[in-house]
Amino acid sequence: MNIPEQYSDTISRSELFADIPPDMLADILDRGRRQHIKAGEILFHEGDHADRCYLVLKGRLKLSKLHGQGKEAIIHYVEAGAVIAAVAVFKGKRFPVTARAMGAAEAIGWDRDAIMELISEYAQFAINLLRFAIDRIEELQTRYLELAVEQVERRIARALLRIMRQSGRKTGEGIEIEFKISRQDLADYTGSTLYTVSRTLSNWGKRGWIKSGRQRIVIINPHALVSFSETD
Amino acid sequence: MNIPEQYSDTISRSELFADIPPDMLADILDRGRRQHIKAGEILFHEGDHADRCYLVLKGRLKLSKLHGQGKEAIIHYVEAGAVIAAVAVFKGKRFPVTARAMGAAEAIGWDRDAIMELISEYAQFAINLLRFAIDRIEELQTRYLELAVEQVERRIARALLRIMRQSGRKTGEGIEIEFKISRQDLADYTGSTLYTVSRTLSNWGKRGWIKSGRQRIVIINPHALVSFSETD
DNA sequence: CGACGCATTGACAGGGCTCAATTTAAGTGG
DNA sequence: CCACTTAAATTGAGCCCTGTCAATGCGTCG
Known part of the structure; x- marks a missing residue:
């Protein structure tokens, strides 16, 4: 046994x-x-x-x-x-x-x-x-x-939140996605392109909502993402 | 009983x-x-x-x-x-x-x-x-x-074929979709808009691939739709 | 340290959505 | 059966989102 x-x-x-x-x-x-x-x-x-x-x-x-x-x-x-x-x-x-x-x-x-x-x-x-x-x-x-009704940035926000809930781990900075995930991966997950994902994450990084590096994403402010994905 | x-x-x-x-x-x-x-x-x-x-x-x-x-x-x-x-x-x-x-x-x-x-x-x-x-x-x-990778017209073609296989009935003209289906329905099914669907069906009608009226679609040439949805 | 893979950013274009104006067709009731 | 009403469909014009292409930067791993 x-x-x-x-x-x-x-x-x-x-x-x-x-x-x-x-x-x-x-x-x-x-x-x-x-x-x-x-x-x-x-x-x-x-x-x-x-x-x-x-x-x-x-x-x-x-x-x-x-x-x-x-x-x-x-x-x-x-x-x-x-x-x-x-x-x-x-x-x-x-x-x-x-x-x-x-x-x-x-x-x-x-x-x-x-x-x-x-x-x-x-x-x-x-x-x-x-x-x-x-x-x-x-x-x-x-x-x-x-995928049918929302536009790209929202889909990316929702994807990030979904993945975070499933595979996020609290760290000092925020909630980190526990596995390696590239821009291309997120694009394939959201029906987008690696360029759009890159621009979007970069933008959110500047706003302090997330921190991201090579195949690594930390969500600093989940609430901001939630409201971004929901407000009009 | x-x-x-x-x-x-x-x-x-x-x-x-x-x-x-x-x-x-x-x-x-x-x-x-x-x-x-x-x-x-x-x-x-x-x-x-x-x-x-x-x-x-x-x-x-x-x-x-x-x-x-x-x-x-x-x-x-x-x-x-x-x-x-x-x-x-x-x-x-x-x-x-x-x-x-x-x-x-x-x-x-x-x-x-x-x-x-x-x-x-x-x-x-x-x-x-x-x-x-x-x-x-x-x-x-x-x-x-x-929905993630194909563009609208292809999705519409595939949707039509899928619905045809499931709910098509042979008639004199071709294969008719057995239930009432509007442009809006098809748009909601393919993640598009009723305008794009209308234009697309109108175009296919002119080519003789389909015949369509109010909430009614007959596929005249399924093969054309298949190759349209598959070729390059 | 060099090389490869990933990420960033800009410029550009076009697919498809939006909005508006008609047209067509199907009901409906007198 | 026809006039009226209403919902569906068509079509054009305009533009915006986002994909595409190209060049460059950067981090990691061998």
């Missing part, structure tokens, strides 16, 4: 195991396969045959979709505790996105049969998976609306 | 009942509450307390999200057979979208308890719900990418 000590936190907090008796966790985890992903490496490619779905144990992954001519949209940043690629189990197709590690990361993967067995033994498992899916749908809908 | 005859088709085709023994359908349907929605009426409002989820039995619904100042984004058009508002059951929150009938429509709704009972009795039910959720996620991701 091997619940790796260092993940007990992620595991106990993950919605995937909500309402599942702790003594069954070991069994569930044993049926999956753990995998280490180095910084910048890819866990799976968009278009590859989808054979397993994953729980992120450590680190962060960027889920993105490509569009000819080097254009890319970042669909989601996922944290430890999240389930990804459920499509592999329930639609048996190809991965619709690419998953790339933002830093060193680890994940545990189950193939279709394992998940199906788990569901039939622990009915709650399917419900927990549904909760993840529904959360994803809601976030996508919200971001779709933003 | 009452499986309404006229819906047996929708029911037997709906993914919701895949792999569920037919003799259990009557039981499942009996636990829901049927509801008629007149053309243009609203089944539920964004922000209302979400108390039940629905299977669309007949007609079509438009799921949209509002954004101050009268702006609106159409998140999805759903057909008979689709499940909506699963959020009501699995997150017990508020509806994230508004559902409006595009013509006369009918739906059957189950509250949280009913769905939970059904899942515990028919484990397959949860899996089927997951499939719906995953389909939605994939479509949203794809449209998010489009």
Whole structure:
């Protein structure tokens, strides 16, 4: 039996195991396969045959979709505790996105049969998976609306706030985004360009709302960003 | 017992009942509450307390999200057979979208308890719900990418093709969209404006690719639209 | 320390939104 | 069945936001 000590936190907090008796966790985890992903490496490619779905144990992954001519949209940043690629189990197709590690990361993967067995033994498992899916749908809908009706600077502000809430860490200066994120990343996340993002961050830097450097952003004044993203 | 005859088709085709023994359908349907929605009426409002989820039995619904100042984004058009508002059951929150009938429509709704009972009795039910959720996620991701990287006319072309595949009916002239859809609708669906949509459709009309009138669109040459949406 | 990748900034242009004025078509009621 | 009302669609003019291109600066890592 091997619940790796260092993940007990992620595991106990993950919605995937909500309402599942702790003594069954070991069994569930044993049926999956753990995998280490180095910084910048890819866990799976968009278009590859989808054979397993994953729980992120450590680190962060960027889920993105490509569009000819080097254009890319970042669909989601996922944290430890999240389930990804459920499509592999329930639609048996190809991965619709690419998953790339933002830093060193680890994940545990189950193939279709394992998940199906788990569901039939622990009915709650399917419900927990549904909760993840529904959360994803809601976030996508919200971001779709933003992309459809708001202009760029607002979208960037909202993106920053969303990422801050999910992956921010308090420091002396303010709240720092815990992973490396470039102007290009933010552009791909907001449906913009690295130039516009750069200009915008630069502007906010001058106003003292944020501090930013190479692949690093600290939010000094979240409130200013919130009101900027909301006021008329 | 009452499986309404006229819906047996929708029911037997709906993914919701895949792999569920037919003799259990009557039981499942009996636990829901049927509801008629007149053309243009609203089944539920964004922000209302979400108390039940629905299977669309007949007609079509438009799921949209509002954004101050009268702006609106159409998140999805759903057909008979689709499940909506699963959020009501699995997150017990508020509806994230508004559902409006595009013509006369009918739906059957189950509250949280009913769905939970059904899942515990028919484990397959949860899996089927997951499939719906995953389909939605994939479509949203794809449209998010489009909105992020493609320009308006292409998005309109793709939207038309997507709607055509889902709700098109062959006629003498070509493939007609089966429900009333205005320029404004198409604009809200593609993140554009009714003016741009009007100009674009007008242009395509002159080229003979489509024919369009008041809330009515017939696609004469789908292939032209496909290549327009794909070429360089 | 050099080189590469990321970020900044300016100049420019154009896609698409906005606003306004008509035109067309669908209902509606007498 | 026609006049009237109202909502949808069309079209033009103007301009602004933001993408594009190019040049330069800077920080980090090998």
